[in-house]
Amino acid sequence: DAKTTQPTSMDxxxxxxxxxxxxxxxxSGNEYVYWYRQIHSQGPQYIxxxxxxxxxxxxxxxxxxxxRKSSTLILPHATLRDTAVYYCIVRVATGNTxxxxxxxxxxxxxxx
Amino acid sequence: DAGVIQSPRHEVTEMGQEVTLRxxxxxxxxxxxxxxxxxxxxxxxxxxxxxxxxIDDSGMPEDRFSAKMPNASFSTLKIQPSEPxxxxxxxxxxxVGAGNQPQHFGDGTRLSIL
Numbered sequence: 001d002a003k004t005t006q007p008t009s010m011d012x013x014x015x016x017x018x019x020x021x022x023x024x025x026x027x028s029g030n031e032y033v034y035w036y037r038q039i040h041s042q043g044p045q046y047i048x049x050x051x052x053x054x055x056x057x058x059x060x061x062x063x064x065x066x067x068r069k070s071s072t073l074i075l076p077h078a079t080l081r082d083t084a085v086y087y088c089i090v091r092v093a094t095g096n097t098x099x100x101x102x103x104x105x106x107x108x109x110x111x112x
Numbered sequence: 113d114a115g116v117i118q119s120p121r122h123e124v125t126e127m128g129q130e131v132t133l134r135x136x137x138x139x140x141x142x143x144x145x146x147x148x149x150x151x152x153x154x155x156x157x158x159x160x161x162x163x164x165x166x167i168d169d170s171g172m173p174e175d176r177f178s179a180k181m182p183n184a185s186f187s188t189l190k191i192q193p194s195e196p197x198x199x200x201x202x203x204x205x206x207x208v209g210a211g212n213q214p215q216h217f218g219d220g221t222r223l224s225i226l
Contacts, residue, residue: 032212043203043217100215102155
């Protein structure tokens with residue numbers, strides 16, 4: 001599975017959009033991009049995933065560049081409850097290769 | 113809908129004792145994963161089951177660790193004998209199928225070995 005690179009930490013003002021970048025320059029054509037977050041002392045929470053098209057759900061939007069070498073997770077109106085570690089993961093989604101490889105993630109601090 | 117349920121939430125025991133962690137996956141999910149999280153190593157996969165069969169146990173640290181899935185609604189992770197370096201948060205996750213569906217995690221078991 002391709003490796004990802006994320007900034008170690010980011011700050012965001014409450015009510016503003018939080019844009020979290022992720023580089024995955026070695027991604028293969030059959031690898032999806034997944035985003036999870038982990039709020040202190042809780043289990044990782046699934047946010048969104050995509051292959052090549054932009055995706056949106058009730059939590060966030062995922063923008064994937066045309067060459068698929070990077071992506072951005074957008075939280076449109078960040079709240080204090082969005083303070084967490086955000087993980088960007090790429091993995092093949094076929095066959096019995098269910099492994100998620102977590103990196104160090106980005107610690108997002110939402111400030112009042 | 114009930115999510116992934118893990119028990120106990122916290123476990124404190126002495127070195128050398130047997131520890132059993134339990135997981136109930138989301139109903140209808142047929143893939144189950146055990147992860148371990150420490151400050152030093154982050155989140156790492158220990159073992160993965162599909163349709164109750166272990167598929168990948170390459171992350172199990174050593175023979176002291178074993179995992180079973182006797183049926184679709186229950187799995188255990190056992191450590192015998194336990195050591196202080198096993199102290200960590202252990203997470204269970206489940207998903208449906210072997211495609212691109214996301215994994216859903218439980219709230220974990222915080223294990224402390226004294």
